Amino acid sequence: MLRTSMAERRTHGSGRYVLGVAVALVLLGIAVVLSLGVGSKPLDSGQIVDSIMGVGDDYVDAVLASRVPRTVLGVIVGAALAVAGGVMQGVTRNPLADPGLFGINVGAAAAIVTGTAFFGAVASGSVWLALIGAVIAVVIVYALGSSRGQAGTTRIVLAGAVVTAVFSAYVQAISLSFPDVFDAYRFWVVGSLAGRGIEQAWVILPFVAVGLVLALAIAPGLNTLALGDDVATALGQRPIVVRLLSGAAVAVLAGAATAGVGPVLFVGLAVPHIARSISGPDHRRLLPLCIALGPVLLLLSDVLGRVIARPDELMVGVMTAFVGAPALFIALRRLKGERR
16 A cells, blocks of 8 residues: 555656646747847747748848847856756755855956956956856865865855855955956846857857756766765765765856856756756756756846836846746745645
């Protein structure tokens, strides 16, 4: 009787997960169409299809071409940030963890202001600078959070807070000392999909692809790590290896995303909670669902930013908080109800 009940529960859970993946893919398709169609010049689905097929109006082709880069970037960055957040919450066993906890955003910002102030780099085009800064920040956090080759969860979180504070002070000092740097930096510091070219998507895409593959590969290790270091070791897992690979995956994913569009908060925090309410705690199911839901949240936030501030628009880095907060609240309420 007990085996029958457990089998029925697994079947019900699998059915719910498959349905959740199907809904997430449908939402992703709707978000992509809205991202291509909504703006100062609205396009319907027929015009979009005609333009893609090469039989559309020249003006429609030009409008659609201008929206393709931000849509492609939204898909890539949304998936990267969501999976980075899922990995961080798993490896730190902290439900409030997001890429900002490792100092990734501020590390990228420090590299941007350094390049702009001392090497004449252009903030909006310094993809490589931001990527290098983000990776360096993660390496420093892990070095400070490790002791004798072992990294504790609490120690890493504290190291992230220290690095964030130091880099933030550095960014403020440079920005206030160099007015030109501040003028360029203030446009980069609020994440935005607008004004980015398709070349930025191609630059960050290989890094995001490598990060996604690495994150999916360590998903079983994250499941074991959730049982505690002692249990994971007893089961043949090496916690230090899982943490090192997790740090590498987060650095590459969040660093590339920040380098592409600037700091975008809340996606890495909210999406894993939303996905977990469907998939449960198993990272082998959670992370693939994050890949689909992350772009949905980011693209819908970008579309809303275009609609509510017409004829101007609000940057997506501002809108993600307004869109993600209610979704996160609902997901947390559902999780709380399931644990009772």
